[in-house]
Amino acid sequence: MSRAALLLLADGRFPAGGHAHSGGVEAAVVHGAVHDTDTLEAFCRGRLHTVGxxxxxxxxxxxxxxxxxxLDDAADARTPVPALRAVARRLGRQMMRAARATFPSDDxxxxxxxxxxxxxxxxxxxxxxxxAGLAPxxxxxxxTYESVxxxxxxxxRLLSLDPLGATALLARLGPAMDAVATTAAGAAERVTAEGVDALPSASSPLLDITGEQHAAWSVRLFAS
Structure with a gap:
């Protein structure tokens, strides 16, 4: 098992297209729900425990x-909004190009x-x-790290926030990220006995609604 491989996959510079997406925060900024570091932290916590x-x-x-x-069908069922399904597949296509070049596999x-x-x-x-030889x-x-x-x-970028404050925010979310990752891996272990219904399907209706709205905007900084 290579911890370096995990760092590579989690690195925002891994060429999988994630830098072009805001995870819904651009719409939240426009609607006024996110306007400072405190509201950003609340947004990230909500996203972590649902989408994450x-x-x-x-x-x-x-x-x-x-x-x-x-699992791909299960992901579709857990992504009810067409715009966000399209985003997930577009990101998947970009991730696939980078992954096959970096970690070639028959799978x-x-x-x-x-x-x-x-x-x-x-x-x-x-x-x-x-x-890459990593574990679930x-x-x-x-x-979970990517989700926040x-x-x-x-x-x-959207609010000209202090990047040091945003980094401190991510550090505060560390224990929550660890807990969510452990819960997610535990659910994956139950798939053999219970099928894909063992996987969580936590919903975030507001992210769904604003995601569909964002896709229709003619001017936006991020793709989603």
Missing amino acids: LTSAALAAAATAGHDALL LDRLAAARPQGAHQPLVLGLAARA LDAAHAI SGPATAAV
Whole structure:
């Protein structure tokens, strides 16, 4: 197991396209829900326990070797908004290119062939983690970190926040990220006995609504 591989997957500079997405915070800024570091922290905590938890469990299940196509269908069912499904698959397609170049594997090749328009991004990351010799918990950690670091970084640009404050915010979220990753990996362990229904499906209706609205904007800084 390579901890360097985990750092690489979690690095915002990994060329998988995540830097172009705000994780919903751009819409939250425009609507006034996020306007300073405190409101950004509340946003990130909410996203961590909904989108972050659900995505981390899907990634962990993929790393554990469960059927990727079945998991991709499960991800669709947990992403009810068409705009966000399209984003997840676009990110998955970009992640697939980077993952196959960095951690070549038959699993990634099969998923790429079966989903030429892109699989959901957490599944691709999970298979990349598997190819790198990482554990399901590692994949869950990478996703939980991504679920909050993306919005935090985007908010710095959108609001001209102090980047030191945003980094301190992420540090405060550390224990919560650890707990969510552990819960997600535990759910992935139950898939063998219980099927994909064992995976969490925590919802965030406001993110769904604003995600659909954001996709229709003619002027925006981030793709989502």
